[in-house]
Amino acid sequence: MYSEKVLDHFTNPRNVGEVENPDGVGEVGNPVCGDMMKITIKVDAKDLRITDVKFKTLGCGAAIATSSITTEMAAGKTLEEALAITRQAVAEGLDGLPPNKLHCSNLAADGLHKAILDYLSKRPEVKINVPEAVIKRSQESEEHDHDHNHGEE
Amino acid sequence: MYSEKVLDHFTNPRNVGEVENPDGVGEVGNPVCGDMMKITIKVDAKDLRITDVKFKTLGCGAAIATSSITTEMAAGKTLEEALAITRQAVAEGLDGLPPNKLHCSNLAADGLHKAILDYLSKRPEVKINVPEAVIKRSQESEEHDHDHNHGEE
Amino acid sequence: MNDGKMTEGIIYMDHAATAPAYPEVTAEITKWFSGWYGNASSTLYSVGRKSEEGVARARAQVAALLKTSDREIFFTSGGTESDNWAVHGAAIANRKKGNRIITSAVEHHAVLECVQYMGRQGFDVTVLPVDQYGMVDPAKVREALTDDTILVSIMHANNEVGTINPIVEIGAICAERGVLFHTDAVQTVGKIPIDLSAVHVDLLSGSSHKFGGPKGCGFLYARKGAKVDPYFHGGGQERGKRSGTMNVPGIVGTGLACEIAGSHMAQEAARLSAMRDELQKGILERIPDVKMNGHPEKRLAGHLNVCVEGVEGESMVMCLDMNRVCVSSGSACTTGSLEPSHVLLAMGIPVELSHGSLRFTLGSANTPEQIPYVLDRLTTIVGKLRAMSPTYRKR
Amino acid sequence: MNDGKMTEGIIYMDHAATAPAYPEVTAEITKWFSGWYGNASSTLYSVGRKSEEGVARARAQVAALLKTSDREIFFTSGGTESDNWAVHGAAIANRKKGNRIITSAVEHHAVLECVQYMGRQGFDVTVLPVDQYGMVDPAKVREALTDDTILVSIMHANNEVGTINPIVEIGAICAERGVLFHTDAVQTVGKIPIDLSAVHVDLLSGSSHKFGGPKGCGFLYARKGAKVDPYFHGGGQERGKRSGTMNVPGIVGTGLACEIAGSHMAQEAARLSAMRDELQKGILERIPDVKMNGHPEKRLAGHLNVCVEGVEGESMVMCLDMNRVCVSSGSACTTGSLEPSHVLLAMGIPVELSHGSLRFTLGSANTPEQIPYVLDRLTTIVGKLRAMSPTYRKR
Ligand SMILES: Cc1ncc(COP(=O)(O)O)c(C=O)c1O
Numbered sequence A, B: 001m002y003s004e005k006v007l008d009h010f011t012n013p014r015n016v017g018e019v020e021n022p023d024g025v026g027e028v029g030n031p032v033c034g035d036m037m038k039i040t041i042k043v044d045a046k047d048l049r050i051t052d053v054k055f056k057t058l059g060c061g062a063a064i065a066t067s068s069i070t071t072e073m074a075a076g077k078t079l080e081e082a083l084a085i086t087r088q089a090v091a092e093g094l095d096g097l098p099p100n101k102l103h104c105s106n107l108a109a110d111g112l113h114k115a116i117l118d119y120l121s122k123r124p125e126v127k128i129n130v131p132e133a134v135i136k137r138s139q140e141s142e143e144h145d146h147d148h149n150h151g152e153e
Numbered sequence C, D: 001m002n003d004g005k006m007t008e009g010i011i012y013m014d015h016a017a018t019a020p021a022y023p024e025v026t027a028e029i030t031k032w033f034s035g036w037y038g039n040a041s042s043t044l045y046s047v048g049r050k051s052e053e054g055v056a057r058a059r060a061q062v063a064a065l066l067k068t069s070d071r072e073i074f075f076t077s078g079g080t081e082s083d084n085w086a087v088h089g090a091a092i093a094n095r096k097k098g099n100r101i102i103t104s105a106v107e108h109h110a111v112l113e114c115v116q117y118m119g120r121q122g123f124d125v126t127v128l129p130v131d132q133y134g135m136v137d138p139a140k141v142r143e144a145l146t147d148d149t150i151l152v153s154i155m156h157a158n159n160e161v162g163t164i165n166p167i168v169e170i171g172a173i174c175a176e177r178g179v180l181f182h183t184d185a186v187q188t189v190g191k192i193p194i195d196l197s198a199v200h201v202d203l204l205s206g207s208s209h210k211f212g213g214p215k216g217c218g219f220l221y222a223r224k225g226a227k228v229d230p231y232f233h234g235g236g237q238e239r240g241k242r243s244g245t246m247n248v249p250g251i252v253g254t255g256l257a258c259e260i261a262g263s264h265m266a267q268e269a270a271r272l273s274a275m276r277d278e279l280q281k282g283i284l285e286r287i288p289d290v291k292m293n294g295h296p297e298k299r300l301a302g303h304l305n306v307c308v309e310g311v312e313g314e315s316m317v318m319c320l321d322m323n324r325v326c327v328s329s330g331s332a333c334t335t336g337s338l339e340p341s342h343v344l345l346a347m348g349i350p351v352e353l354s355h356g357s358l359r360f361t362l363g364s365a366n367t368p369e370q371i372p373y374v375l376d377r378l379t380t381i382v383g384k385l386r387a388m389s390p391t392y393r394k395r
């Protein structure tokens, strides 16, 4: 059911762990739902670029693989570029996900975005363009703790 | 589904045909039901014994086999003895019949009994003991043309 | 490998009852019982993925034969389940829309009995008549369609006489009225072309053992969007539509049988109809007072159904069996039934005559050399039984 | 012959999902597809009689295993059909008598979903709770029985945790009240003794592929006199109770599997529980924060279900698969479901913990040498995944 790419990232996840003294932390998901993710980032304050990014994830194969590839995609990117990483981009980076696992690609991107928003909240002087969708989803996830779609296809 | 005995009588039916100048004729069944039987007998007027008996049958394997064994059982018997041939006796003589074919053993015995009743109706001076059941069934069969039980088990 | 050896010397002419699996199918199936035994739903581990792959390939093979998408094929345990699912599932799911089910008088019992069962649950049932060949007239379907009709179930070809119904026309009429159309194609899958991209059918039943696949497997085609309740509730297999651990060996065998049947369909039909025509000609020439049943042209290639006057069907079948020839009388589904064939009666054949019906259905086990022998035996047998019959008089 | 060769090197510990057929069963089945291919209902000719004989022998073998009469065994396409038949057939047939169906919270979906479907058709449903081990309390059945109850469906042993229910007591209570009792014995047939002459059960479901028989076959035991509608309507096979051309290969294989399973039941149970106990002991000793699920004693010999704190089940299953070990997490029926196991939740296990469930079900494919390897791999895997987990902290 999973692509080779998913299995590769699942077996050899990149960037596992926590960045020391992180500049931004994003936690999404909920153990009650079986998926939880914590993304920590280090940001170069000058060119607003992600210099280090790590994840810790409790979850299924897709959750781990999407976490891994998301950190890989984010590393070295500017914050604006990282905010533009979409769930589609994550899923495509893994050569697709099974329909009932698509929510996992949300989770990972959301975690990354939350870490960036966390960084921004501590540095109000930084003005960058945050997509509407990212703000909206981050608010929703605060309300609901998570925004999984439990329905199967 | 059929016993060896049934198959034997079906393959090599005894006493097929019609007795010439029969003393009694019994016709039972109905082509609409797929089963029809004509039994003809020759009776020794002195000792009231069946000296010849033949059948013609349109019907399934069981109908043919029961016709055959019934004539075999009747041959040489006195009329009273022949009237005592029951459906059970016919079925037992064939080592049993499938449940949904039991009606066929009625048919053959009924045909024989009808031929005997036919003989008796032409010779009112002959007084023998005719079982109630035989009379009753013969009346019924006149009414209904036949008394098949179409229900399967 | 087991091929025809076990039945050597036997002439089997009852392929519409069941047919031998293609030897290639048996060889393939055999691998999936003790070898690749995984549960096709257990895709998280190797053994399960192997089974899932087998099922996926089979689904594509079935879909290819029927010219449809594999997402519209749902595997079942056979024709009876497919028919029951279609009728029951469509009736219950559309109950709010209406209450009437239309079917024909010559359907297989798997449709007819199920429709009647739904009738006892409160649905209204219309049973359409057929013509003398056993064919349903599309105009009759149009007339019968009421506003509260929710399902029309008309078989593709009849199992007893082989007559092929005009399902293109019937499908178009149903589509016009927005009524679900189910067709029981158990006798036609793998035998005549079915192009689901061209004919409007919502539900179609197939049964693998009728076309060289294994017993115990079949499928229901359900057009995307067709509103039908599941029939088996449970683990949610087949995308929630048909629960139950998938019969991987049966499914794999079904797929392969579709592929094989599809690869030689036209040739096989030509081969069978040549033999069948010879048998038909021979019987009509050599045995007097025989009536041929079914449509003269719009009929399955292997089907020959006749009524032999003055003889009862079972006794002919038994005599043929003693000569190592296997055929059936009327519908072979239930043995020993005294009921005359509902199909022949619906075609207007008198009851007396219907009792003398004999069905030859040719298929993969037959060769042209068998025909003269069968003709010969049958002629002798009919002669013998007629001599024993109190009703038959040569004219 | 295909035996384990195809899965060489693989350690399969998911026998409750499906089990390999006994090699003898595969060898036997193989004869009945292209070889003895007759329709078991076509008893008027040789090829059909051969099939009928095979079916009759199989029926006797199943009946012997369950200590009942062969006239009470009806072959189906598997456990799901048997469960659906029992629930639907009993509900519809007894509708005039009452409207309530009682079941338990830990039933397989084949019962639970079907009962809920009947609920949507207007029946009243009572779902009984279970204790911490997943067991149904007979006293709760007694309390729940209302005058309008027509069916009680309580499984014999649970597929996820292996807990065995007190069906003798439950059966007696139902008998007292004259209410039909169905038990889903899919996990117990061939594994623990079932004596239908001693326990009061009206309906019992079995599925062949769970005990060394083929996929795509199963049976329903229906006690003589139990009022149940047929589920498949059609040709009237199985004495009118279950229509559809009989799956002769599957049925023959089912009979043989019953015989083989019955012949070594006690030894096999002892062999499996020894391995299982070692696995259990090893896990609890070597991996901290693990909870064992299911009844400590009243449990199937091959079942071991654990919850591993701080790890999600699927990721463990996938890691084990990469080490060529096949197990499942929760119920293996539907893959990729995000729903936590309804069984574990009903047992009172917190949702978070339930996500980390792992089920090992040992069977014919296992040998004692496999246990240390599996323990070793699992310990490493849990360590690695916990290191990756944002929630797990070693205490
Ligand atoms: C036309 C038709 N429909 C349905 C069926 C039922 O299929 P099965 O017996 O494989 O369940 C049959 C054959 O028995 C058939 O010929």
Ligand SMILES: Cc1ncc(COP(=O)(O)O)c(C=O)c1O
Pocket (backbone or CB within 6 Å): C235, C243, C244, C245, C246, D016, D017, D078, D079, D080, D081, D083, D108, D110, D155, D157, D158, D159, D184, D185, D186, D187, D207, D209, D218, D333
């Ligand atoms: C307890 C139980 N009941 C019913 C079933 C359904 O059986 P099948 O999948 O063979 O239809 C299963 C297995 O899937 C089961 O474990």
